[in-house]
Amino acid sequence: MARMTMIEAVRSAMDVSMERDDDVVVFGEDVGYFGGVFRCTQGLQAKYGKTRCFDAPISESGIVGTAIGMAAYGLKPCVEIQFADYMYPAYDQITQEAARIRYRSNGDFTCPIVLRMPTGGGIFGGQTHSQSPEALFTHVCGLKVVVPSNPYDAKGLLIASIEDPDPVMFLEPKRLYNGPFDGHHDRPVTPWSKHELGEVPEGHYSIPIGKAEIRRQGSAVTVIAYGTMVHVALAAVEEMGIDAEVIDLRSLLPLDLDTIVQSVTKTGRCVVVHEATLTSGYGAELTALVQEHCFYHLEAPVVRVTGWDTPYPHAQEWDYFPGPGRVGRALAEVMEA
Amino acid sequence: MTEFPQLSLHVPEPAVRPGGMPDFSNVDIAKAGSVPRPAVDAASEDIRDLAYSIIRVLNREGEAVGPWAGLLSDEELLTGLRHMMKLRAFDARMLMAQRQGKTSFYMQHLGEEAVSCAFRKALKKGDMNFPTYRQAGLLIADDYPMVEMMNQIFSNEKDPLRGRQLPIMYSSKEHGFFTISGNLATQYVQAVGWAMASAIKNDTKIAAAWIGDGSTAESDFHSALVFASTYKAPVILNIVNNQWAISTFQGIARGGSGTFAARGLGFGIPALRVDGNDYLAVYAVSLWATERARRNLGPTLIEYVTYRVGGHSSSDDPSAYRPKTESEAWPLGDPVLRLKKHLIVRGVWSEERHVQAEAEILDEVIQAQKEAETHGTLHAGGKPSVRDIFEGVYAEMPPHIRRQRQKAGY
Ligand SMILES: Cc1ncc(C[n+]2csc(CCOP(=O)(O)OP(=O)(O)O)c2C)c(N)n1
Ligand SMILES: [Mg+2]
Numbered sequence: 001m002a003r004m005t006m007i008e009a010v011r012s013a014m015d016v017s018m019e020r021d022d023d024v025v026v027f028g029e030d031v032g033y034f035g036g037v038f039r040c041t042q043g044l045q046a047k048y049g050k051t052r053c054f055d056a057p058i059s060e061s062g063i064v065g066t067a068i069g070m071a072a073y074g075l076k077p078c079v080e081i082q083f084a085d086y087m088y089p090a091y092d093q094i095t096q097e098a099a100r101i102r103y104r105s106n107g108d109f110t111c112p113i114v115l116r117m118p119t120g121g122g123i124f125g126g127q128t129h130s131q132s133p134e135a136l137f138t139h140v141c142g143l144k145v146v147v148p149s150n151p152y153d154a155k156g157l158l159i160a161s162i163e164d165p166d167p168v169m170f171l172e173p174k175r176l177y178n179g180p181f182d183g184h185h186d187r188p189v190t191p192w193s194k195h196e197l198g199e200v201p202e203g204h205y206s207i208p209i210g211k212a213e214i215r216r217q218g219s220a221v222t223v224i225a226y227g228t229m230v231h232v233a234l235a236a237v238e239e240m241g242i243d244a245e246v247i248d249l250r251s252l253l254p255l256d257l258d259t260i261v262q263s264v265t266k267t268g269r270c271v272v273v274h275e276a277t278l279t280s281g282y283g284a285e286l287t288a289l290v291q292e293h294c295f296y297h298l299e300a301p302v303v304r305v306t307g308w309d310t311p312y313p314h315a316q317e318w319d320y321f322p323g324p325g326r327v328g329r330a331l332a333e334v335m336e337a
Numbered sequence: 338m339t340e341f342p343q344l345s346l347h348v349p350e351p352a353v354r355p356g357g358m359p360d361f362s363n364v365d366i367a368k369a370g371s372v373p374r375p376a377v378d379a380a381s382e383d384i385r386d387l388a389y390s391i392i393r394v395l396n397r398e399g400e401a402v403g404p405w406a407g408l409l410s411d412e413e414l415l416t417g418l419r420h421m422m423k424l425r426a427f428d429a430r431m432l433m434a435q436r437q438g439k440t441s442f443y444m445q446h447l448g449e450e451a452v453s454c455a456f457r458k459a460l461k462k463g464d465m466n467f468p469t470y471r472q473a474g475l476l477i478a479d480d481y482p483m484v485e486m487m488n489q490i491f492s493n494e495k496d497p498l499r500g501r502q503l504p505i506m507y508s509s510k511e512h513g514f515f516t517i518s519g520n521l522a523t524q525y526v527q528a529v530g531w532a533m534a535s536a537i538k539n540d541t542k543i544a545a546a547w548i549g550d551g552s553t554a555e556s557d558f559h560s561a562l563v564f565a566s567t568y569k570a571p572v573i574l575n576i577v578n579n580q581w582a583i584s585t586f587q588g589i590a591r592g593g594s595g596t597f598a599a600r601g602l603g604f605g606i607p608a609l610r611v612d613g614n615d616y617l618a619v620y621a622v623s624l625w626a627t628e629r630a631r632r633n634l635g636p637t638l639i640e641y642v643t644y645r646v647g648g649h650s651s652s653d654d655p656s657a658y659r660p661k662t663e664s665e666a667w668p669l670g671d672p673v674l675r676l677k678k679h680l681i682v683r684g685v686w687s688e689e690r691h692v693q694a695e696a697e698i699l700d701e702v703i704q705a706q707k708e709a710e711t712h713g714t715l716h717a718g719g720k721p722s723v724r725d726i727f728e729g730v731y732a733e734m735p736p737h738i739r740r741q742r743q744k745a746g747y
Contacts, residue, residue: 029582029583029585030583030584030585032348033354033584033658034583034584034585034657034658037583037584037652050348050350051345051346051348054348055348055584055585055589056589057551057554057589057590057592058521058522058551058552058554058555058582058585058590059554059555059556060555061555061556062554062556085519085520086520086521088520089555089556089557124441124442124715125503126501126502126503126506126519127501127502127503127519128503128518128519128520129503129519278737278741279737308726308727308738308741308742308745309730309737309738309741310726310727310730310738311501311730313500313501313725313726314441314492314500314501314502314503314504315492315496315500315501315715315720315721316500316501316720316721316723316725316726319723319726319745320726
């Protein structure tokens with residue numbers, strides 16, 4: 001076991017995968033010599049050579065399009081989109097191509113690619129370094145969507161994603177890269193070295209895509225979250241002194257519906273939390289599923305806590321970010337109903 | 338068995354990496370004054386050479402030579418020098434403010450001041466730029482108030498963009514400066530559309546598109562060239578080749594093409610390559626291109642050959658990917674020092690006056706900063722309102738956003 005930040009965990013996942021399988025290649029903007037603007041690929045070019053880890057031209061459609069072509073040949077590209085906010089030029093390749101190659105060729109061709117992309121806000125990145133576009137992926141049939149909340153999961157899930165036979169959108173909450181951020185931006189950041197989930201095996205292991213994890217057992221209300229919001233939810237629950245059950249989805253698609261249904265059936269109340277905007281966000285899907293599967297057990301309407309339906313502002317970041325205060329108020333609302 | 342050898346992947350590499358000796362011997366630099374100045378109605382195929390050479394006016398001795406010289410008066414050149422010095426002083430102060438936590442982020446122009454400052458001079462009121470984050474000289478040289486720029490950088494209560502945008506992502510229709518996007522290359526093609534609109538309406542205004550070397554790899558760059566070429570749009574397609582795109586050297590975006598300018602030739606767009614650190618050359622080439630556009634002769638592509646002396650942004654440390662002394666070895670020198678030298682050679686400037694001007698300009702910048710700071714900085718003093726998050730998404734606020742604003746307590 002080693003202590004790792006989320007950056008180191010992600011890097012280790014690629015390292016282990018490249019070591020085991022010559023077909024794994026890694027590329028993206030600034031990914032080669034420099035090792036990525038968040039340093040996630042640092043050292044990989046030196047170790048595996050510049051034909052397995054290299055810089056790409058600034059063309060997201062080119063990066064994803066060539067990754068699809070490499071996958072068709074038989075490689076397993078794990079590419080970096082510098083920020084999730086920059087995946088849009090590649091959206092055509094992702095939605096019309098990567099997602100459907102298996103289906104339209106009836107398995108003649110497949111697309112085992114991974115698109116890693118830093119997601120979410122909390123770094124004063126303004127509207128083009130803060131977005132959470134996961135719902136734009138979950139709405140597309142044929143993609144898997146993974147959002148880890150800690151180094152241990154990040155490594156195991158990234159290895160599973162690289163080994164997966166289908167395209168995986170791997171969203172890395174950038175605010176969690178260096179420590180578990182609970183939304184209290186005015187307090188010092190705890191490093192991952194002080195958190196049990198910062199303890200990561202050095203070798204190969206994988207975590208199945210599609211299994212949620214219960215981060216806190218409880219009986220009063222179920223909180224469904226993923227990524228950064230898992231830590232925000234845990235903080236809010238402690239501060240409110242509510243016996244909540246907190247589910248970390250880890251994978252949005254496929255979704256671990258059983259864990260959700262079991263929990264809400266037990267608690268009878270549910271709060272859904274994400275940083276992305278509200279309208280047509282992934283929370284809408286979660287809320288609908290809870291309603292469909294747990295209606296007769298519900299004692300209160302399901303409440304969503306999300307980013308506002310506006311672009312992500314720069315200066316008003318902490319009024320936009322759905323922090324522990326907002327989650328706490330939603331918990332209180334659901335408990336009173 | 339095949340008669341052919343095994344294939345191998347070609348991945349371009351810069352000439353030198355950290356630890357090595359900076360080397361620009363591969364950069365072929367034409368002698369100042371040696372490149373001809375064609376008529377503005379020249380056909381692209383007749384001036385192909387201009388996409389491979391470098392148009393230069395100022396020689397090593399500081400003299401203005403050749404067919405592209407002689408366009409600017411002493412007075413105009415002195416003003417040009419002041420603009421570049423102001424941009425440089427502004428950048429230095431704002432980078433320092435960023436380090437002091439007064440703003441979250443900053444991007445400077447160090448070494449590239451001539452490009453946007455001299456280009457602005459070739460534009461007229463009503464023309465429109467679609468800039469990237471590295472063309473603040475367009476504002477400075479158009480006398481946009483520095484205090485306004487700082488208000489935006491500080492996201493304070495007087496921020497014209499109400500705290501919504503990252504620092505330096507200015508917007509000013511009045512000053513012909515389209516709102517900056519953070520997403521690269523998207524605006525290059527929009528500039529073409531703006532120019533097409535001016536032609537559709539039989540107007541006289543022209544547009545200027547801006548992009549960095551690295552960003553020319555985006556599809557939008559290529560779309561822009563197709564549209565500009567097809568409709569002969571009155572647009573200047575500017576490429577600022579400062580050798581680097583964050584840590585990626587220009588060879589990754591350029592690939593096997595000889596130069597970025599040469600990209601225009603396949604589209605039949607006249608393409609010029611110019612010394613981006615030579616204020617006189619930048620102005621002369623910009624004027625040539627704007628004249629073409631104004632005479633309805635269509636687009637021109639210009640590659641400015643320059644060097645990004647500083648980090649990519651306040652978050653970047655270039656010593657991780659290029660030799661520390663690389664900027665000193667850059668063969669085209671420093672734009673401010675070169676114009677200064679020229680003005681001294683012309684006999685209208687001196688070392689003493691330069692030092693004095695530096696002090697005056699610094700004072701002006703400091704005064705502006707003092708004023709801006711009375712309206713707040715990112716984490717202190719006056720701020721934009723939380724209401725500003727919700728306003729301006731639509732012309733009229735829809736009910737769901739109103740409900741969310743109320744929920745936020747505003
Ligand atoms: C679509 C998109 N992809 C990636 C980025 C991240 N990014 C910001 S600046 C930059 C480098 C741009 O280099 P260049 O075009 O040469 O301009 P320069 O910074 O040198 O002026 C990158 C990759 C972005 N902003 N938008
Ligand atoms: Mg560049």
